[in-house]
Amino acid sequence: MERLRHDDPPRIGPHTTLARFDAEPEQAVPARRFIVRSADGDRTLLAFLPRTDVDPTRWAVEAEGARRLSIPGFLPVGEVGGTAELPWCTAPYVPALPLPAALRAHGLPLPEPVVRALGAALARTLATAHAQGVTHAGLSPAAVLLTTEGPRMGCFGAVRAAAPDGERRSGLPGLDSGSLAPEQAAGGRPRPLGDVYALGAVLAYAATGHTVPERDELPSSLRELISACLSRDPERRPRAHQVLTHLEPAARTPVHEATVLDGAAPIPLPAPVVAALARQSAQVLAAELPAPGSLD
Incomplete structure (x- = not known):
């Protein structure tokens, strides 16, 4: 603020x-x-x-x-x-903090358990949206708002708003180039697997404090998952429900592509982030x- x-x-x-x-x-x-x-x-x-x-x-x-x-x-x-x-x-x-502000409040980066919980909450939200035929097309670190009630995704449709399908979107204002899937940067229609690429970019940033970290900087337990999400080939990326299953294997209900889930739930936040929300x-x-x- x-x-x-x-x-x-x-x-x-x-x-x-x-x-x-x-x-x-x-x-x-x-x-x-x-x-x-x-x-x-x-x-x-x-x-x-x-x-x-x-x-x-x-x-x-x-x-x-x-x-x-x-x-x-x-x-x-x-x-x-x-x-x-x-x-x-x-x-x-x-009260809410964009993810970059939360990292600044904490002192970079977020603890690994918080990153996992954040990833599970965002993957659950995306799985719900994708099951309803909705692509978010705007996920990035600055679009993620942390609250005590759970993370919220803003900037819906930012990729679609930036330019019509068929026009290159690289370097356009309002877009986070590090969170933009290569096929969308080239002008492709936003699709669910583009959201998964953006999710990988958000988790990489939350785990390292860098927008484009080296693979070795990622926590070992998340390295393979985040790297898969950031694959340049969309078909090599996991689906959102698969990301959720990886991050939250003990999910309350079986997760599959047609499931509509409950959405984001509260996640553990570091004390400095809670203090910043209180301020x-x-x-x-x-x-x-x-x-x-x-x-x-």
């Missing part, structure tokens, strides 16, 4: 802007992210605006697509509004207090 800057919008739709969500502008997400208060003062929300170098029309289409979804573990989009030139959307707010919560509460004299 960061104070607003002079060029930040004081309002987003009917909502009052309280603060930036990201301490530093994230180059690898397609949206500017803010914490806002509803017009009635009763709700705190996350609000999203397209980056100035992102096509607002394509961005709005993906925001509306996210609004229509109900997949546990996806960041739920509640409102979509604005104009064709300046669309916006919101999601319910809970953010306190800052938001303080920001929502009436200004001195406003109740006179």
Whole structure:
């Protein structure tokens, strides 16, 4: 959470802007992210605006697509509004840290048991989505929001919003090149195995603190799995439900491709990350207090 800057919008739709969500502008997400208060003062929300170098029309289409979804573990989009030139959307707010901020709070990297639990939660979410015929097409470290209720996937459809199928997407604004499957970078249609590639990139980052780590830097117990997820050949990658089975072999229910699962569950978070979430919560509460004299 960061104070607003002079060029930040004081309002987003009917909502009052309280603060930036990201301490530093994230180059690898397609949206500017803010914490806002509803017009009635009763709700705190996350609000999203397209980056100035992102096509607002394509961005709005993906925001509306996210609004229509109900997949546990996806960041739920509640409102979509604005104009064709300046669309916006919101999601319910809970204290949350993007994965890069969580690693900075912890001091890089996350402990291996946390990485495994995070991977299982994200794989469960992707398996659920894929069983419903939905490809996330936007997973990256900055798109993963850690909360005490479990991780949430934002940036739905970022790959589709960046450019239409058939156009190269390498180096386009709003995309994390390290999380972009080679076939999608070349302009291929986003498919579930592209999500698995992105999952491998997220886990590699969480386990090492590096966006493109060497294979030997990965924890030995996760090395083969992450390397398989990051295979350049999509058919050599495991499916999301297979990743879940590897990370959580004692799953409560048998996992197979047609299973619709329960979505992300709480994962153990290191104490510094929990403390950072508590600080953010306190800052938001303080920001929502009436200004001195406003109740006179």
